[in-house]
Amino acid sequence: ENGAVQCGYCTPGMIMSAKALLLKNPNPTEEEIREAIAGNICRCTGYNNIVKAIKSVSNNNDVGIEGI
Structure with a gap:
């Protein structure tokens, strides 16, 4: 939907x-x-x-944290 995933290298992190x-800040x-994703390296999307x-998905009751 947002084109956030390309090669998959950084996706798990x-x-x-x-x-x-x-979970800490909806x-x-x-x-x-x-700041939260700063420790992850993405070679494809530029963040x-x-x-x-x-x-x-933040503060989205339709998806919720369980949807991640």
Whole structure:
């Protein structure tokens, strides 16, 4: 939906980081998202689409943290 996944190299780490962030803060700012995923290396997307994807599920009752 947000084009956040390409080669899959960073996907597991991004998902774990996103889930940990959203458990602590269900509605993070873009800066907080970027800080949370800072330890993950993505060689494909440049992080913008990953940040958009995390933001799109934050505070979204239709998806919820279980949807990640």
